[in-house]
Amino acid sequence: MAQSYVLSHLRALEAESIHILRETAAQFCNPVLLYSIGKDSSVLVHLARKAFYPGKLPFPLLHIDTTYEYPEMIEFRDRFTKEIGAELRVYTNQEAINAGANPYDLGTAKCCHLLRTRALVEGLKEGNYDAAIGGGRRDEEKSRAKERVFSFRDKAGRWEPRNQRPELWNFYNGAVNLGESIRVFPLSNWTENDVWRYIELENIPVVPLYFAKPREVIVRGQTLIPLQSNVKIFDGEQTETVNCRMRTLGCTPCSGAIRSEARTSGSIIEELVSFRRSERENRVIDHDQEGSMELKKREGYF
Amino acid sequence: MSITTQAKTVTLAHFTAPGDELPLLRMSTAGSVDDGKSTLIGRLLFDTKTVLEDHLDDVSKSKVNRASRGLDLSLLTDGLRAEREQGITIDVAYRYFSTARRKFIVADTPGHEQYTRNMATGASTSDLAVILIDARKGFLAQSRRHAFISWLLGVRTLVFAINKMDLVGFSRQIFEQIREQSNTLLSLLDDVHVHFIPVSALDGDNVVIKSERMPWYDGPPLLDILETARPSIDVAALPLRFPVQTVIRPDPDFRGFAGQLASGHLRLGDEVTALPGGQKSRVARIVTFDGDLEEAFAPMSVTLVLEDERDIARGDMLVATSKVACQAQTVEATVVWMSEEPLFAGRSCLIQQGPRVVSARVSRILHRWDVERLETRVASSLSLNEIGVLEIEAAEPLLFDPYRENRATGGFIVVHRISNLTLGAGLIERESENISECGPLSPEERLCLRGHSGAWVDLSKVQECADALERALLNVHLHVVRTEQPELRRLGLIVLTFGLHEGTPDVVVDGNDLRGAIEAIRAKTTLDTLHAFGEGEGI
Ligand SMILES: Nc1nc2c(ncn2[C@@H]2O[C@H](COP(=O)(O)OP(=O)(O)OP(=O)(O)O)[C@@H](O)[C@H]2O)c(=O)[nH]1
Ligand SMILES: [Mg+2]
Numbered sequence: 001m002a003q004s005y006v007l008s009h010l011r012a013l014e015a016e017s018i019h020i021l022r023e024t025a026a027q028f029c030n031p032v033l034l035y036s037i038g039k040d041s042s043v044l045v046h047l048a049r050k051a052f053y054p055g056k057l058p059f060p061l062l063h064i065d066t067t068y069e070y071p072e073m074i075e076f077r078d079r080f081t082k083e084i085g086a087e088l089r090v091y092t093n094q095e096a097i098n099a100g101a102n103p104y105d106l107g108t109a110k111c112c113h114l115l116r117t118r119a120l121v122e123g124l125k126e127g128n129y130d131a132a133i134g135g136g137r138r139d140e141e142k143s144r145a146k147e148r149v150f151s152f153r154d155k156a157g158r159w160e161p162r163n164q165r166p167e168l169w170n171f172y173n174g175a176v177n178l179g180e181s182i183r184v185f186p187l188s189n190w191t192e193n194d195v196w197r198y199i200e201l202e203n204i205p206v207v208p209l210y211f212a213k214p215r216e217v218i219v220r221g222q223t224l225i226p227l228q229s230n231v232k233i234f235d236g237e238q239t240e241t242v243n244c245r246m247r248t249l250g251c252t253p254c255s256g257a258i259r260s261e262a263r264t265s266g267s268i269i270e271e272l273v274s275f276r277r278s279e280r281e282n283r284v285i286d287h288d289q290e291g292s293m294e295l296k297k298r299e300g301y302f
Numbered sequence: 303m304s305i306t307t308q309a310k311t312v313t314l315a316h317f318t319a320p321g322d323e324l325p326l327l328r329m330s331t332a333g334s335v336d337d338g339k340s341t342l343i344g345r346l347l348f349d350t351k352t353v354l355e356d357h358l359d360d361v362s363k364s365k366v367n368r369a370s371r372g373l374d375l376s377l378l379t380d381g382l383r384a385e386r387e388q389g390i391t392i393d394v395a396y397r398y399f400s401t402a403r404r405k406f407i408v409a410d411t412p413g414h415e416q417y418t419r420n421m422a423t424g425a426s427t428s429d430l431a432v433i434l435i436d437a438r439k440g441f442l443a444q445s446r447r448h449a450f451i452s453w454l455l456g457v458r459t460l461v462f463a464i465n466k467m468d469l470v471g472f473s474r475q476i477f478e479q480i481r482e483q484s485n486t487l488l489s490l491l492d493d494v495h496v497h498f499i500p501v502s503a504l505d506g507d508n509v510v511i512k513s514e515r516m517p518w519y520d521g522p523p524l525l526d527i528l529e530t531a532r533p534s535i536d537v538a539a540l541p542l543r544f545p546v547q548t549v550i551r552p553d554p555d556f557r558g559f560a561g562q563l564a565s566g567h568l569r570l571g572d573e574v575t576a577l578p579g580g581q582k583s584r585v586a587r588i589v590t591f592d593g594d595l596e597e598a599f600a601p602m603s604v605t606l607v608l609e610d611e612r613d614i615a616r617g618d619m620l621v622a623t624s625k626v627a628c629q630a631q632t633v634e635a636t637v638v639w640m641s642e643e644p645l646f647a648g649r650s651c652l653i654q655q656g657p658r659v660v661s662a663r664v665s666r667i668l669h670r671w672d673v674e675r676l677e678t679r680v681a682s683s684l685s686l687n688e689i690g691v692l693e694i695e696a697a698e699p700l701l702f703d704p705y706r707e708n709r710a711t712g713g714f715i716v717v718h719r720i721s722n723l724t725l726g727a728g729l730i731e732r733e734s735e736n737i738s739e740c741g742p743l744s745p746e747e748r749l750c751l752r753g754h755s756g757a758w759v760d761l762s763k764v765q766e767c768a769d770a771l772e773r774a775l776l777n778v779h780l781h782v783v784r785t786e787q788p789e790l791r792r793l794g795l796i797v798l799t800f801g802l803h804e805g806t807p808d809v810v811v812d813g814n815d816l817r818g819a820i821e822a823i824r825a826k827t828t829l830d831t832l833h834a835f836g837e838g839e840g841i
Pocket of ligand 2: 339341376380390410
């Protein structure tokens with residue numbers, strides 16, 4: 001019988017990610033899945049369910065809540081995690097919030113450092129996690145293209161890009177000493193296009209903000225900021241109603257929407273083909289300076 | 303009935319590619335420093351319209367530009383600040399692109415000798431290597447070294463791209479000369495497909511589009527070769543190898559072995575043998591989240607249920623009974639050494655083969671490869687980036703196929719017992735015939751093989767934490783036993799006692815601070831080892 005033993009592209013990516021997730025669960029005492037509520041996180045959680053089926057997820061999900069996220073995201077988070085029976089933990093840098101940290105007074109770079117980077121490092125320390133699984137992809141940004149699947153972090157949570165452990169074949173060395181940890185990136189080899197095609201193939205629920213509809217926004221430079229209770233309108237700014245959607249999710253002042261008519265994952269995939277600009281472009285924080293993502297990552301950002 | 307016994311089913315077509323889809327091609331670059339590897343990859347991305355406008359803006363706005371004209375396309379892959387500042391590639395960059403015909407993963411690797419280990423990392427998974435050669439410099443020692451390492455690591459299609467043809471007047475003679483220079487190397491490498499192409503990465507000649515400036519070249523441009531290349535081997539056609547990653551036991555009715563087929567395929571009812579040990583059973587279920595399958599093939603990730611209760615754990619391997627894998631404690635392996643600290647015979651280490659981690663010792667260095675002359679030499683040590691053939695004695699059997707026969711099961715990494723760094727990459731050649739002069743085990747050798755010294759841990763005050771403690775210690779590969787014989791610590795064991803004994807325990811656990819206890823035990827056993835063997839390198 002002639003039989004083609006070739007996996008389709010998405011199934012090959014899926015098999016690889018499942019392998020990585022199983023390695024993580026087996027090699028570490030206390031792993032956690034960093035759940036950012038975005039589409040990559042949705043895919044990651046879906047893959048984790050597949051990896052351990054018919055068993056339950058062997059690790060909790062951790063959300064670093066900056067308190068500046070879109071309310072739709074929090075609603076989605078609570079519903080989705082409950083539906084799949086996952087254990088959700090939430091961490092906020094309350095100290096910084098109490099001290100008045102906000103993007104308007106501190107600027108986005110500093111705010112992001114306190115409410116995301118610091119919060120992440122602190123949250124991981126508080127939970128004593130020795131591995132943190134994230135949805136980062138190598139196609140997202142130039143310094144990520146250099147990162148290992150199992151990426152070592154020293155006791156202070158720092159990444160040393162010039163001295164990473166060689167990572168050969170699909171053998172992942174997750175051995176760490178006390179206080180050190182590994183960031184695990186099961187989606188390393190996925191592209192944005194793969195993620196959407198997989199969401200469509202598997203019917204994975206994602207936050208409705210990803211789909212286009214008429215929304216009231218502030219047009220700020222190139223960026224459209226959907227109107228939310230916690231968004232500040234500056235003098236002279238107007239709001240208008242625009243058909244738009246989010247390409248990446250983050251905090252309200254930092255991640256903008258794009259003009260789009262794509263209301264389904266199918267039409268998003270079509271739209272992607274025509275895109276000539278990257279998804280992170282609408283994120284204010286990545287552009288603060290040349291190589292800024294690398295600097296953030298060295299401090300512990302995901 | 304529970305979810306674990308009630309199975310929905312799914313067909314294999316749910317996972318396979320539609321008939322005409324070419325499998326993804328993994329490729330890596332190789333060659334000496336500044337030969338134009340990153341520029342070539344940048345050119346491929348640019349000419350296949352993969353580069354997004356804002357990334358291109360970043361490149362044109364960058365303070366650095368080393369290209370003699372136009373954009374510096376190497377900046378598309380040299381993403382680290384240090385790389386841009388120094389104008390060299392330091393670590394592998396993985397980039398993704400696709401054409402109408404197929405998808406590609408490109409590993410752009412560094413040419414600098416100091417970073418050879420990163421080049422090997424990129425080559426370990428690739429099907430095809432593009433080896434760049436600067437037309438002005440010809441076939442350098444580093445070009446040879448990289449071609450050789452790529453081949454050792456199992457890359458079976460080598461594309462020699464003679465680059466910077468624009469700087470040598472597009473000379474056919476120079477191209478032919480370089481082609482001749484590579485003959486000695488190629489005569490040593492069997493089973494390879496070789497291509498030679500004259501290119502200019504900077505201008506794009508013969509990269510995506512055939513160059514009009516070299517009418518004498520009648521072959522295809524680089525992209526054509528990439529689009530039609532065959533992956534190194536068809537892993538699904540090799541014998542079944544299924545390394546067990548974890549055991550899934552959600553309820554007493556279900557016990558499944560989760561893993562990814564490293565090679566081969568299997569069907570319901572197939573007889574499999576569990577290594578080490580050799581117990582046999584048959585495949586009762588092939589479970590996935592999407593439904594039960596009747597068959598599966600590499601590289602699918604599945605969960606297997608066997609017909610009989612078998613004692614199988616992470617690190618074991620299920621193999622085809624009709625063609626079992628090798629099982630040996632002493633093997634010969636080619637190793638690329640990746641640590642600044644040189645390797646000497648006698649060194650103890652951990653050997654990791656996927657999910658299997660065993661304690662081992664390098665018993666002999668058989669020889670070292672001289673990659674400039676492609677000859678072997680007698681050697682007593684291996685320094686950073688050197689390649690040698692070693693004899694390795696493991697404390698438990700290694701499960702493998704010779705690397706040349708099966709890339710998925712013939713490799714291993716060498717891991718430092720204390721710093722946990724990855725020190726080298728090994729390719730198993732064969733079981734070593736030479737059973738080494740063993741003799742009685744000395745206490746030093748025993749400690750060396752165990753990787754830590756012994757300790758007596760007194761749990762008489764808090765017996766309830768024994769399970770958690772034992773598990774945590776086992777997890778970090780320490781040899782721990784529960785017995786009321788504290789003197790066994792002298793054999794390098796970590797002895798957990800519950801009763802009262804004479805003598806002074808090394809660690810007394812008297813509270814619920816488990817982490818503190820583990821730290822105390824590790825400090826005790828690690829430091830003593832260091833002391834005993836003078837291995838004072840970076841913890
Ligand atoms: N004239 C000319 N210059 C080229 C060509 N290809 C690359 N260069 C130049 O050669 C220099 C080195 O190019 P890179 O692409 O960084 O070389 P590399 O091989 O990636 O270097 P490492 O990764 O550090 O080993 C740069 O200044 C390029 O602009 C070419 O075809 N023609
Ligand atoms: Mg380079």
